[in-house]
Amino acid sequence: MSTYIYGITAGSHPSLPDGIDGVGEPAQKVRIVKEGELAAVVSDAPEGLRPKRRDLLAHQNVLQEAGAGGTVLPMRFGSLAPDDETVANVLAERVDHYQERLRTLAGRVEYNVKATHNEEAVLHLVMAESPEIRAAAEANRRADGGSYDDRIKLGEMVAAAVQAREAEDSEVLRQNLEPVAEAVSPGPESTGWLANLSFLISGDDAARFLETVEQIRTSHPHLEVRVNGPLPPYSFVEPGPAEPVRAARE
Amino acid sequence: MTVVPAQQQQSGGGGSSGLYDVLELILDRGLVIDAFVRVSLVGIEILKIDVRVVVASVDTYLRFAEACNRLDLEAGPRKQPGLPDLVGEITESGAKGKSKGALSGAAETVSGAFREARGEKEEQGEARPRARKSTAARRKEEEE
Structure with a gap:
């Protein structure tokens, strides 16, 4: 056995x-x-x-x-x-x-944070920010949806803008949450999130960490942020490849 | 004491989606000791959601163009989370109807999710949530 x-x-x-x-x-x-x-x-x-x-x-x-x-x-x-x-x-x-x-x-636990865009909200956002996209969308709408090429062109512009937002929002999460954490470890890749990050949080900082997540949700309503934790420190049992736990090898 | 919103809401959501959110950690992270062997994970498809980051493709372009045509800019961004199809994708059996609010502020604690999950009727079969073929295949190779 x-x-x-x-x-x-x-x-x-x-x-x-x-x-x-x-x-x-x-x-x-x-x-x-x-x-x-x-x-x-x-x-x-x-x-x-x-x-x-x-x-x-x-x-x-x-x-x-x-x-x-x-x-x-x-x-x-x-x-x-x-x-x-x-x-x-x-x-x-x-x-x-x-x-x-x-x-x-x-005294430390892991919190895993995953984020995606709310598609409708992020589309609103990129349209609001880009006169070009708004103009193209408006033109298509008047033309009963627009030709195939027109639609592709609009879609390309939108996709590029949304992708830029994904990268930007991933950074927003990391930059805001990292200061509250002792270490950060990127989650396994290709899971379809614009951000998938694990944070090592001292028990004392857990409330502050969750409050920070809450602030991000409020300030970035187009983001859907999922938090799982407290978890056993799966991502931090060995000094991680991205950012070793501080003092791990001292 | 500071009130942590997450603690209040965890019981409402949870279900097994908590498991799927941490599945990758249970299977891909954690201590590995060379003196021990690991059970074979051949065939397991870890990844559970359709890739929802933007993939540059004609399909995506057309979908976005379509969505933009439908959007009513006057209405402003929705304040409620989740287009129905998104919620459908991330909601597993245990979490029916609770679009646990990405925006409303539920941090799902896993312990809560697991308490619920243990009370559920046991689901049979491998942990094989929806997976995108290419991703799953890639993952499978990695696991082998």
Whole structure:
């Protein structure tokens, strides 16, 4: 029976989620593998584990529960060890590294921010800003929609303007939120958002961070901003490629 | 105490869209330890929404031209979030009807979303939300 690993935390963590439901159907019970100063949150690995919805939820849920009581280094979904002993050996071998990560991330959570344009609102915006686009749209409207070429021409102008707004608005988000955060990590790419950013936020700054998001929503009503958090610091367990967590390698 | 609007609204939205918003983090981020193996993710299509950033294409141009012809500039930008089709795209089964307000200020906390999701009737099958073929295929290659 192999062992499924959810995350790594300090052995002194006050409320480890021992006994709650983990991955699998029926759910495997979560247990704790302690080794020295560290503890791993694990369960038996179900046979034929696949990234199913319920399992992804279970993984996230176990980490959420564990993270509520103390800092946890979240594993990526689907990490398996042959047995508990292997897990304990890894903890023993790399105790310094994980302790350093736990100290660095103590009291910090991840907030993921994604944004898209409200299409109608952004179209209003680019039309309001561009006399050329307004003129072309007006001409087309008078000509019963305009010829194919006229429509393509208008659409091209609009698309270019909207794309410029996407880049601009992505910067707006980053520049306004970065000062409240300790680190920022771009989310996985090609997910179709004009911005997809994860921020590492100290617990004390969470309210300020959310207020800043709120201000951006108010000042940029054409933006649809989705915030997910607090999350386990998925994007910050290892010094990220874009912006390493400060003090990570000191 | 400062009131955080997000905390008030999280229970209303949530549903499983919270999961889809963080799916990529659960699958693509997080600690990887070389001494452990990872389950195969072959076949999983992580990406769940149609790409809604502007893609330069004739289709896009025509759609925009059409939209501009329909727009009533006098009305001003809408204050309410979400054209219906956008909301439809990002709303999964658990979050019916709640166009959780991009503009109205709900930060979805995942714990809230998950509490709800656990109460839902279990959905069967792989986590395979809507995905754009090319993106999914690309992703699949990466995962292999």
